[in-house]
Amino acid sequence: SQELEQSPQSLIVQEGKNLTINCTSSKTLYGLYWYKQKYGEGLIFLMMLQKGGEEKSHEKITAKLDEKKQQSSLHITASQPSHAGIYLCGASLGGNQFYFGTGTSLTVIP
Amino acid sequence: AAGVIQSPRHLIKEKRETATLKCYPIPRHDTVYWYQQGPGQDPQFLISFYEKMQSDKGSIPDRFSAQQFSDYHSELNMSSLELGDSALYFCASSPRTSGLGEQFFGPGTRLTVL
Numbered sequence: 001s002q003e004l005e006q007s008p009q010s011l012i013v014q015e016g017k018n019l020t021i022n023c024t025s026s027k028t029l030y031g032l033y034w035y036k037q038k039y040g041e042g043l044i045f046l047m048m049l050q051k052g053g054e055e056k057s058h059e060k061i062t063a064k065l066d067e068k069k070q071q072s073s074l075h076i077t078a079s080q081p082s083h084a085g086i087y088l089c090g091a092s093l094g095g096n097q098f099y100f101g102t103g104t105s106l107t108v109i110p
Numbered sequence: 111a112a113g114v115i116q117s118p119r120h121l122i123k124e125k126r127e128t129a130t131l132k133c134y135p136i137p138r139h140d141t142v143y144w145y146q147q148g149p150g151q152d153p154q155f156l157i158s159f160y161e162k163m164q165s166d167k168g169s170i171p172d173r174f175s176a177q178q179f180s181d182y183h184s185e186l187n188m189s190s191l192e193l194g195d196s197a198l199y200f201c202a203s204s205p206r207t208s209g210l211g212e213q214f215f216g217p218g219t220r221l222t223v224l
Contacts, residue, residue: 035215041217042218043200043202043215043218045214045215099155100153
């Protein structure tokens with residue numbers, strides 16, 4: 001979807017390194033969601049952010065939504081091979097339709 | 111905790127055949143969404159239902175139809191299957207709140223059209 005742009009498109013990091021994935025919209029986000037997908041498998045919901053400036057953490061993953069509610073970042077601390085997969089942001093941009101970001105493929109080298 | 115259930119998990123059909131995919135939302139979730147994810151592509155929104163009524167429609171082909179039943183489960187019916195329909199079909203459910211709520215995804219049904 002071009003409504004939500006993610007960067008980078010792919011990322012290869014050494015185990016133990018920190019990394020950040022960004023999700024940007026040209027429109028105000030009414031709710032921003034982060035998902036992880038293992039190759040060829042289902043989507044796993046990670047976090048939802050709704051308020052400008054909101055930040056949530058779960059284990060080693062932290063997601064933030066900027067004050068303008070147009071950009072979100074997902075930060076992984078001390079990456080592990082289990083973090084590998086495709087990370088997708090998703091959002092409602094108004095109305096009842098839901099859009100996914102362009103995806104970021106993460107590879108963690110042991 | 112109960113999750114979204116999709117059946118079947120895998121389906122193989124031939125061209126021009128029909129297929130029915132089923133989705134059982136999390137209990138007390140009244141909204142169901144269907145998505146299609148082709149090989150190497152992002153998920154695409156197909157259609158959604160709230161309280162058994164279609165609430166929004168995305169890029170769903172005319173050959174496809176869907177409905178939500180009184181027990182809130184949903185079925186995606188696909189007719190005249192084409193090779194390009196081979197994809198992973200996700201169903202998600204959410205409780206209706208003031209806005210678009212948190213979506214919980216099922217494991218997906220992998221459809222292969224030969």
